[in-house]
Amino acid sequence: MDLASNEDNTVNLQAQGSKKTMMKKLTTPLLAPYKATPISLFSDYDIYLFKKGTHYNLYDKLGCHLLKWKGKKGAYFAVWAPNAQSVSVIGSFNGWNPKTNPMSLREDQSGIWETFIPGVAKGDLYKYHIVSKADGGVHVKGDPFAFLWEVPPKSASMVWNLEYTWLDKEWMDNKTKRNGLNSPWNIYEVHLGSWKRKLEENNRFLNYREIALLLASYVKEMGYTHVEFLPVMEHPYYGSWGYQTLGYFAPTSRYGFPQDFMFLIDYLHRNGIGVILDWVPSHFATDGHGLGVFDGTHLYEHADPRQGYHPDWGSYIFNYGRYEVKEFLISSARFWFEKYHVDGLRIDAVASMLYLDYSRKPGEWIPNKYGGNENLEAIDFLRTLNETLYKEFRGIQLIAEESTAYPMVTRPTYVGGLGFGFKWNMGWMHDSLFYFSLDPIFRKYHQNRLTFSAWYAFQENFILSLSHDEVVYGKGSLLRKMPGDNWQKFANLRALFSYQFFFPGHKLLFMGGEFGQWDEWYHEKSLDWHLASEGLHGQLCSMVKYLNFLYKSEKALYGNNFSPKGFCWIDFSDYEKSIISFMRRSADGKEHILCVFNFTPVPRENYIVGAPFKGYWKMIFNSDAPEYGGSGIGNSLGKEAVSLAWQGQPYSLSLTLPPLACLAFKKIHEDQPEN
Incomplete structure (x- = not known):
């Protein structure tokens, strides 16, 4: 000031x-x-x-x-x-x-x-x-x-206080059940400054209380279980989206006061919606009124720019080896759980913390005491952070955005892991977007890009994220990434979302993706909400809504995401036709969902798919259904498996596969009522 x-x-x-x-x-x-x-x-x-x-x-x-x-x-x-x-x-x-x-x-x-x-x-x-x-x-x-x-x-x-009367007791009492590893996590990622704006009032921001009423209603109607906010901690530069933080104990005043932000979280909880905050301990803004060179010396950051300055973001890097800095950061994380009742923190840019040579050329970094590139102090900090918070708060989760193959990110610290609850599956995201952006005629040459992530899907507790990072800086929106004409773009996007929902791992989608926003995200404008109820956009949104509710109602889809017992391939060898199929199983082994994908625009008649059980398989999803904007090609209400061994299974189904589509069938056992 x-x-x-x-x-x-x-x-x-x-x-x-x-x-x-x-x-x-x-x-x-x-x-x-x-x-x-x-x-x-x-x-x-x-x-x-x-x-x-x-x-x-x-x-x-x-x-x-x-x-x-x-x-x-x-x-x-x-x-x-x-x-x-x-x-x-x-x-x-x-x-x-x-x-x-x-x-x-x-x-x-x-x-x-x-x-x-x-x-x-x-x-x-x-x-x-x-x-x-x-x-x-x-x-x-x-x-x-x-x-x-x-x-x-x-x-x-x-000068402010944090006095507030919370009304979310029912949520807080059931946090452990709602936020467990094997509970359904279907996350809607939101930037508060651009989700919606008041266009008629000079394009102004909504305040926290306005957002609360609108967002809770929308998220509840759509069937999401959690929202994740891009960083709300105070940040000088709005265009950083919050990732260049300075106020580690303050929600940004752009949208109101602390009690207003408390109301937003409180209201979401009262509507059955969990809240995750992005939190940035990896670097901080260099603005003169902030933490940098705080008392004339480098208190919070390293003095040597090879350790204390981030070349990618033009920001300072915390000195994790200093105990006062560790206390500052762990206090900040603890603060949001204690004072604001949040359910989780997603730690941004973990890879940049783990490696001393992250985004640096030879000679631009200092090895650790053993001569390696691991940031030993940052690793110790992350383990202490996770140990401390999981010990003190029940029913919370800490999520890592870690873009490398660093081992055991979501394994306990006592076995050598970092101790996170979840990790974004960046490999799945990159490979899936690469595959779906291809013209279908070329997909047969790259099917391994789509299926490879299954080989490491259970090494960590993964979240399959289609986040804000994939729809900015000229990358285009998810819909624009898809090949083909207008109809095919929507069909491909429906297939991508279907693949995300049926593949092992919890789910995250950035705002606007659910209705197929054409434009890539821009933080200075609202989403194009007029599209959400129009034509193929509205039909896509209806499909996402159905998948959201299907996901959290089927234990085979959410309750066994982190065990190989919850997934098995039926077939991934039909490269020529670009068809794959796999099975999802519940933890008790009683529920089975067969998923079949056709990634070309060519319908396939009488396509044989192996099945582990005979009897009736009820079709519970068809991304090509007319109500979702599809062609309506399908298999009526379900199929009877016959005693023809196929693809390593004792039984099989003869199916009609719609173009650029996913079919899902649930086994109805004789002692299991249809629902």
Whole structure:
């Protein structure tokens, strides 16, 4: 924030998701100089934990906290700046004068500065004025632990509290069941600033409370189990989509206040929808009011740019070997579970954390102490993060976006794994999109690209993601990636979604994909919602909705995703016709779903597919159904398996395979009622 911009002693709380500019006139005049006081929220045990590197709820101690002391209402401030010569709190309450409210350095070598300032109230703006011992310079910084920041591009921290009455007890009491590894996870990925906007009001953002009502209704109607938000943590540059974070303890003020974001999560929970947040401990923004060179030294980042600067994103890299940094990051992750009731965090860019030479040429990185390229400190941090959070919070999940073949990402730390719950299956995503983008005439030469992921599908607990990363930067939307004329594009996309839903692994789809958005995603505009109910777009959306409900109702599809017992090939050798088939099984072995795919536009009559059981197989899905925009070619309501051994199975079905389509059949056993 420009220090000269507060001469009128007024706080501008313009939230772009609101119709009005919310103005708060300060309730007190500029405060008189006040001597730093010895008040502290830190006990001796807190300092012991802090120095040991195991204090993981620092948000209750550091930062700004409204309280009453000796009969006076005000705010306690605490900041870690071990290399500072002096620190003062400057703000709207003291005319941004560094001489008015100096802080006291604790005498326990913790590097923590503290003070209590009476008269400070909710909504007041503040920063830290730091004079460095290292360079003698002045560094004006926001609060690393602030609960709220001004709407960017302004950059002051804001005095706030986190008081809120939660109404999601039923959800919280059943978190373990809802969020278990073998519960259905069908995730709708959302960017809050562009899911919907008010076009008639100058294309403004929706605020958190407006989003809550609309999003909960839509997601519930569509049958998704969870939403995943691109980073909501405060970030200076909107165009980073949140991935260049600075406010690790604050939801962005672009859409409202902390209690508004709490309401969004609360309301989603009350509608049976889980909430995952993208969280970025891999790097952070270099803006001058942020964490970088915080007290004139490299506190949070490495000093050597070969370790502390990310060449791809122009951002700083955390120093994971410093215990205070580990505490800061683990406290941040813990904060969102404790204070905001979230169900999961997806950790972004894990590969960039694991490897010292990530996106670097020889000579641009420093080997570890053994001469290797593994970032040992980051690996230790990730294991500690996962161990700590899974121990303290039941019914949560931590998800890794890890783009390499690093082993045992989702295996427990006690067997040498990183300890995550889930991992995005980037290999499946890349291979599937490559295959489906091919003209069907060439697919027979590349069928292995589609089937290869089955060979490693159970090495990790995978989520099959079709995320925002695949529909930006000139890559085109999912629909535009598909080959052929208009009808064939939709048929191919229906086949892709079908393959995603029936293949082992939980599911994730970025907003707009469900109705076949033509344009690639752009963060400055709303999705093209007029398409969602039109023609083939609306029919595609209807199919996705059906698949969503089918997925979470069939144990064979969600309950055995991470065991090879839940999947077996029927046949993947018919390269010439580009046809594959496989079986999905429930964990108890009682439910079986046979999936058959024809990836060419040529219908196939009397195509024989092996089956493990005789009797009736009910057709539960046809992506070529007329109601989904297909041709209607199919097999009526089902098929009877006959005693003809085929493809290694004792029985077989004679099927008509529609063009560019998927068929799914469920075995109806004699003692199993049809549903």
